[in-house]
Amino acid sequence: MIKLNQLFIEALPVIRKLEAAGYEAYFVGGAVRDFLLNREIHDVDIATSATPLEIKEIFSSTVDVGIEHGTILVLYKGQSFEVTTFRSESNYVDYRRPGTVTFIRSLEEDLKRRDFTINAIALSGDGQLIDPFKGQEALESKLIQTVGNPADRFEEDALRLMRAIRFVSQLGFKVEDNTMQELFHKAPLLQHIAIERITAEMVKLLSGAYNHQALAIALKTNIYKYWPSLYHNQATIQTALTLPIQQLNEVELWVLAVYLHKSKDIKNDLSKWKLPSKKIKLITTMYHFLLWRLENDWTSYSLYSAGFKIACSVEKIFTTIHKLNDTDRRLKKLKLEYEKLKIHERSEMQVNGTELAQWLNREPGPWIKNMLEEIEQMILDSRLQNEKMEIRKWVQSCQIPSEKN
Template identity: 50%
Template sequence: MIEPFLSAVPVLKKLEDAGFEAYFVGGSVRDYLLERRISDVDIATSATPDEVKEIFTKTVDIGIEHGTVLVIYRNRSYEVTTFRTEAEYKDFRRPKEVFFIRSLNEDLMRRDFTMNAIAMDNSGQIIDPFAGQTAIKEKIIRTVGNATDRFQEDALRMMRAVRFVSQLSFDMEENTKKALIELVPLLENIAIERKRVEFEKLLLGSNRKKAIRIMLETSLYAYLPSLKNNKDSLEEILSYELQDLAIHEMWSLLVFCLKYKGKQMETFLRNWRLPLKEIREIQLILFYLHKRLEQEWTVYDLYTSGSTIILSVEKLYQVLKGNKENETIQKWLNLYEDLPIKNRSEIDVNGVELMAWFNQKGGPWLKETLFTIEQAILDRKIVNDKRKIKEWLMECNQN
């Protein structure tokens, strides 16, 4: 057994010492078997939420109606969830009622895919009633039980299936894929925010192109915000090498292929419920990308964009041009780092001083003068020094 399981073993033992069962479950066990990096662990127990709260002194109710309590133990936090089964689902999103049970097997039975229906005890022994290890070995995404039932319970599981294709490079089992094709319209019942979470994970997976192909084959894309009539644009994305693109760069590439600009671009991103800050960053990336496709960077564009935008734009430029060498990316980043100033606030003179030098009140001339100084410093016509700037201005004023 490895971390972070080792640090969490005492939590399992405290539950067991109190007379309850407790296991590691879900994605952390799956990733352990796949030898993938594990960030945190989930714990399932036969103890009810109230019983969990009696055992541990520090807890937080984060989803107690669904049986989940956050346990804070030895300065670490663990989500501990009671074994449960669920009544009939409503709106293809959530169960009408949750029932707490004492059976691990019944708890695993309600999970989405066999690879996620595996438990591990405090000694590292695996409990695998639905052949999840076989699915992992065969690299197959297979639902626990009938695929139609699982997808009708929660339609988002269809997006999760495709997301796992991207993240794990697994294939989808035939009956699972057939059920997805048949039931994909149920995604209309799922909140856009939930779809976005899965879509962004899909866009970042190592096998994202394979996942996008499945989206096209199954028509899943047609039930995502503003993508229904844009099959050609998604197919265009498949023509590019997408490795190493971050999420904002993937969104930017998608918008670029959609050929959206201005208001249309913003509407598309807002339809996906992206935070405004992220929308603005994507808009900046695309603004400079379109300029970059027409000409090389100017000093002023490097200055106004900043290193983060420069990096994203250059990565996308290389993707669109089919270039594999990254030397030019570093070239432009080096030129940015070599700029005499990175921000107007770094200019060694301010508006109050300019008004004093010229004995004038504020007005449009002040903004124009500061811009002139800024340009001159960037073009290395003057040094960013108060005395030198004043001398240069006075000389310009005389001419």
Template identity: 50%
Template sequence: MKYPFEKALPILEEIEKAGYEAYFVGGSVRDLLLNREIGDVDIATSATPEEIKGIFSKTVDVGIAHGTVVVLYQGESYEVTTFRSESEYDDFRRPNDVTFIRSLEEDLRRRDFTMNAMAMNKDGEIIDPFDGRAALQNKVIKTVGDASERFHEDALRMMRAVRFVSQLSFAIDSETFQALKEHGKLLSFIAVERITTEFEKLLMGQDYQQAIRLLIETGMYQYLPGLTSYKEELHAFQQLQLDRSFTIEEHWVILLYHFNLPPTEVESFMRGWKQPVKKIRSVQKGLSCLYKRMNSGWGIEELYRAQIELAVSTEKLFNVLMKKDKDYGIKQLEEQWQALPIKERSELAVTGQDLMAWYEQKGGPWIEERLRQIEIAVIKREIRNGKESIREWLFECNQP
């Protein structure tokens, strides 16, 4: 049995030894069959949470009301969830009630897509009551049972469906596609943070172009924060070729560039997606730099102000927009950077204290202005980066 299932196997064996059923379930089984990297291993069992806690000495209650207990074993943690059935969903996200059951098939029946509704026993045998294996072979994303019912139970499943298109390069089956078109408005009931997580995974997927196209075709984009009026811009973005080496911040930069969004409006837009301040600032800087690059090349001062990391990122995005190889000109840009006499202000041979002593003045805004002038003179090699050279230059220029 493949790692990490092999490491988790004793959990199944202990549960079975106590007289209950236990299986590996969900995405880990799917990814095993797809020969993809396997992330967290989840376990489903006929044992109740209290029965699981009686079997293992180290457990943590994380979602015990919904049947989930974390088992701590040999330095790893495993979510063990009791087979369950669910009642009606009033908020399009969570069931009103959960009933613990003893049937694996009934537990798998409540899951989102057939490819995620498979289980594997300790001998590596696949239990597949809803033809999930066939869906994998046919590269199709299909809901378990009626698509409209599944999406009414949990509207986030619609975003998950499109995200899987991006990550797996699968297609959506016709019934599921129709339900996406009909029920996109249910996304308005889902917490923005959850939508953002799915959308960013979608952007980072290998086939994000197809996923964006689906958001447009189904109309789902209208129910995503701030995207309602950007149909044509999304279509243009969808035609770009961004490989997986680009960061999520870079995806946001080039997306907002297509929206022609001024850097001053980035914060308001991204707060609508509940983004952290650090990421917002990064995207603002990236977008501002990209706009400048679209209008001019890299002068010495522009490169110095941007710093090399942002400059390289901007140049790669510029190349994508110009339909060039993303690494075109990067080596020359890095060489230009290395040739700079200084890379940042802290490398200047003088400080604000020196200026106050030379001019016999108190501190104030004038120091910032003077240091900026010195920086530019140094990087343009108008003066050498030495204390005496800078002092002579300042007084020769009759700087007040």
């Protein structure tokens, strides 16, 4: 018997209420897997023999978040819990969605439809594990293995190809031999999957502590060939695998890919992944600072222009490219240099454009931007104090820009 943690205990009243009504109910899915691995969990899912309508009869406050697939959001004592009816699936279409969903009363049949054995373990409210497909054994062996025939599982839902290597990245597990063979044989099925879904898995893959292992498998099984850009290039991945990429986060790995791929149209390459425009802008900005950093040391102005977070990420990518082993020391030094800056953003300057126009009795124009940048540079280089009177003296004593500017 297993002692439940706090998140399970908070959801336990929902389990008990379903049981009191005569139905079976269990904790299932990733929460059970991560709990057994002593990994942090953030929410729990519940599976039950009660149908959606029966669930709605038991609980007074519910939301139909996916009722056609048996999922009801139960609102109970200020919290929300996803409760899904046991189901079987058949006649899969588009290598992604089941054409037929049938509500059933059997837990084992419900677990049978799941992707990997480590995700097919249920936990009762009394702390008993139900594990018909030896998921615990796979956890102990650190193995990614499908429930049943891997060819069938990947043909049912080709996104499972990405999920397999994503779990490798997150958990550091190996892929079972038969499952690995089918990753190779079924890789072409990924072309039937929406890019948005592939990207969601790729983001998690790049974020994993074992992203190096996952990319190596993607290369070995040809999964990478069905990615839309950047990491779809064999040379890009091969080069990345020679570098200490484990120290990079997801966004930094996109920047590295842009660099290794020698992308000529960054926005287009990133847009093929359907990444958010805000992230594309950030990656592009980081890439341009990286190109500068590869040719120069940080200066007060470049550090100020990049900002501390971007500068740190760029330095990490820089050390990765050069295979340097002093990243922590460099980041600490960068932090000290950043803290020493006279200003950290333009709003801290003791002057604005309106004041410049008043001091020089001039109409506003492009000259204001140019002069603010010059003042900014001088303050950062300690050639001018960031004090209003000092700035005003300098402005009024220097050569006044031509009206043509």
